[in-house]
Amino acid sequence: MGKRKVVPFGPQHPVLPEPIHLDLVMEDEKILEAVPNIGFVHRGLEGLIEKKDFNELIYIAERTCGICSYQHGMGYTETLEQIMGVEIPDRAKFLRSTWSELGRLHSHLLWLGLLADGFGFESLFYECWRIREKILDLHELTVGARLIFSVNKVGGVLRDITPEMQKTILETLDVVEEEVKNIQKTFLYDYSVQSRLKGIGVLSLQQVHDLGCAGPFARASGLNLDMRKLGYDAYPYIDFEPIISTDGDCFARCDVRTREIFQSIDIIRQIFAKMPEGDIAVPVKGMPNGEATVRIEQPRGEAVYYVKGNGKKLLDRMRIRTPTFANLPGLLETMKGADLSDVPLLILSIDPCISCTER
Amino acid sequence: MAIMNFGKTMLKNLFLKPVTVNYPAEPAVYPEGSRGHVEIDVDKCISCTICAMNCPSDALKVDRQAGTWTINRFDCIACGYCVEKCPKKCLKMVPGYQEPMGEKTEETFRRPEESMAKAAKPAKPTVTAAPSTGIVSTHNHVSIDVKKCLGCGKCMRNCPNDALAVDRKAKTWSINRSKCITCGLCIDNCPTKCMTMDPNDPDSNGIETYEIELAPIKKKD
Numbered sequence: 001m002g003k004r005k006v007v008p009f010g011p012q013h014p015v016l017p018e019p020i021h022l023d024l025v026m027e028d029e030k031i032l033e034a035v036p037n038i039g040f041v042h043r044g045l046e047g048l049i050e051k052k053d054f055n056e057l058i059y060i061a062e063r064t065c066g067i068c069s070y071q072h073g074m075g076y077t078e079t080l081e082q083i084m085g086v087e088i089p090d091r092a093k094f095l096r097s098t099w100s101e102l103g104r105l106h107s108h109l110l111w112l113g114l115l116a117d118g119f120g121f122e123s124l125f126y127e128c129w130r131i132r133e134k135i136l137d138l139h140e141l142t143v144g145a146r147l148i149f150s151v152n153k154v155g156g157v158l159r160d161i162t163p164e165m166q167k168t169i170l171e172t173l174d175v176v177e178e179e180v181k182n183i184q185k186t187f188l189y190d191y192s193v194q195s196r197l198k199g200i201g202v203l204s205l206q207q208v209h210d211l212g213c214a215g216p217f218a219r220a221s222g223l224n225l226d227m228r229k230l231g232y233d234a235y236p237y238i239d240f241e242p243i244i245s246t247d248g249d250c251f252a253r254c255d256v257r258t259r260e261i262f263q264s265i266d267i268i269r270q271i272f273a274k275m276p277e278g279d280i281a282v283p284v285k286g287m288p289n290g291e292a293t294v295r296i297e298q299p300r301g302e303a304v305y306y307v308k309g310n311g312k313k314l315l316d317r318m319r320i321r322t323p324t325f326a327n328l329p330g331l332l333e334t335m336k337g338a339d340l341s342d343v344p345l346l347i348l349s350i351d352p353c354i355s356c357t358e359r
Numbered sequence: 360m361a362i363m364n365f366g367k368t369m370l371k372n373l374f375l376k377p378v379t380v381n382y383p384a385e386p387a388v389y390p391e392g393s394r395g396h397v398e399i400d401v402d403k404c405i406s407c408t409i410c411a412m413n414c415p416s417d418a419l420k421v422d423r424q425a426g427t428w429t430i431n432r433f434d435c436i437a438c439g440y441c442v443e444k445c446p447k448k449c450l451k452m453v454p455g456y457q458e459p460m461g462e463k464t465e466e467t468f469r470r471p472e473e474s475m476a477k478a479a480k481p482a483k484p485t486v487t488a489a490p491s492t493g494i495v496s497t498h499n500h501v502s503i504d505v506k507k508c509l510g511c512g513k514c515m516r517n518c519p520n521d522a523l524a525v526d527r528k529a530k531t532w533s534i535n536r537s538k539c540i541t542c543g544l545c546i547d548n549c550p551t552k553c554m555t556m557d558p559n560d561p562d563s564n565g566i567e568t569y570e571i572e573l574a575p576i577k578k579k580d
């Protein structure tokens with residue numbers, strides 16, 4: 001038996017997009033246990049309810065995370081709408097779903113790039129981010145900003161996607177689809193990539209279920225869990241099935257996310273084919289009084305929003321449960337018995353968003 | 360074979376133009392609706408401070424006395440909420456991001472003298488007695504239908520310049536014309552729509568008080 005050592009990992013590490021610290025208890029090259037330590041980017045967003053009124057909070061909720069920013073704003077707005085009993089127009093629902101899916105596309109492409117960087121394939125990393133840039137251009141075209149959308153308001157959305165924009169989006173998506181097909185081959189069939197991903201960090205269906213994991217991380221272990229199936233926004237009108245895999249290793253997580261890219265492209269096409277005409281917002285009067293919980297599917301998994309209002313401008317409570325928070329226990333489980341060299345990959349495989357988690 | 364698959368991509372990339380542009384030598388192209396920075400048409404601004412009150416990042420300062428509108432572009436998160444809130448629609452988001460600078464600076468815009476003239480008028484201390492109840496008073500700018508008024512005080516609470524006073528006990532509704540900046544927020548917030556505004560009315564000063572009937576509040580089921 002070797003001697004036990006503790007290797008500190010993070011909060012700064014070349015492979016980490018965001019700060020998390022892990023104390024890795026090692027025996028030779030194997031990890032016995034990982035002890036996490038978070039709190040490096042806590043910004044007290046939820047505490048801002050004491051200072052900002054509930055409308056301003058939409059813009060603050062969006063800044064919970066730079067990657068799933070749109071969906072944070074949307075989740076919070078929909079919670080308010082539920083409290084205030086606002087039914088938004090159908091077109092607004094379809095628009096919200098369009099932006100959600102565009103957000104998922106860019107998030108998954110970003111993740112694929114980071115994964116490629118994690119296993120040391122730099123050119124693949126740049127290739128992914130080059131493709132992602134096209135999606136960001138679509139964001140800028142439709143909402144005026146690359147990442148922080150700011151188009152939600154209580155009662156609907158602020159901007160419309162015109163037929164010309166829809167045409168541009170569809171054309172761009174055709175190109176993106178071709179290009180992703182190309183890199184997908186490398187991710188899934190390349191011998192060296194496979195040897196880095198296959199059989200690493202395996203979690204069984206039972207484990208992800210018991211640890212309460214969410215999103216593509218859980219779906220890669222065979223858990224059929226997709227909040228879009230709850231039927232919010234335009235999803236009841238869309239024909240899609242959650243993408244699952246059964247292997248539960250890093251390769252399966254990569255596989256699930258690449259296939260979700262194609263799924264998102266397909267969903268956007270369906271949305272544009274079925275988008276109704278009409279208003280994009282309804283006028284809203286009054287202040288939120290009461291409480292509500294909303295669950296939505298973000299690129300990283302299920303996010304839960306809880307808001308409690310008291311009939312005044314300032315809310316009583318706002319709480320966001322982010323998907324990374326749910327996936328951290330799963331991550332620690334995958335680390336047990338893993339090699340030190342696989343730690344970056346394992347961390348990346350949950351698609352961590354630490355800023356979200358700490359809010 | 361898969362390895363050749365990426366090899367092809369790499370070879371192709373060798374002969375393609377770079378996907379990045381040589382910024383700033385080559386100018387960046389922004390789409391039309393790009394939210395770059397906030398621009399103000401200061402001639403139209405009425406210094407109502409609504410934008411400053413609602414800015415999530417407190418980037419705006421409005422000084423009613425000096426008639427200035429100040430933005431700290433480094434604090435501005437380009438959310439566009441002020442643009443949406445401005446009652447006079449004098450703000451807009453235009454393309455072009457904030458350029459880097461050595462230190463955080465503020466940009467101040469001043470309203471032209473003519474548009475300031477009204478705001479500068481001193482309030483007459485006299486209180487005009489109200490005409491008897493039951494008539495729709497058609498006075499300058501904001502008018503009230505005293506028959507419909509519930510005395511709920513919503514107009515008073517929403518007035519950004521404390522121009523209104525509603526007293527349920529004394530059954531009065533009064534407006535300080537010198538303070539009113541004709542933003543129209545009271546009208547937007549009135550539940551019975553008993554207020555109207557005609558911007559073509561001549562300016563007036565002083566406090567006017569009206570007796571109201573306190574129409575019974577209809578309970579929702």
Ligand code: SF4
Pocket residue numbers: 397413414415416417418419430434435436437438439440441442
């Ligand atoms: S765009 Fe947003 S942050 Fe900027 S000044 Fe307007 S309200 Fe404030």
Ligand code: SF4
Pocket residue numbers: 399403404405406407408409410411421428444445446447448449450
């Ligand atoms: S909301 Fe508009 S009118 Fe009012 S102070 Fe701001 S810019 Fe001026």
Ligand code: SF4
Pocket residue numbers: 501514517518519520521522523534538539540541542543544545546
């Ligand atoms: S228009 Fe109404 S809300 Fe605006 S300042 Fe005048 S009285 Fe106040």
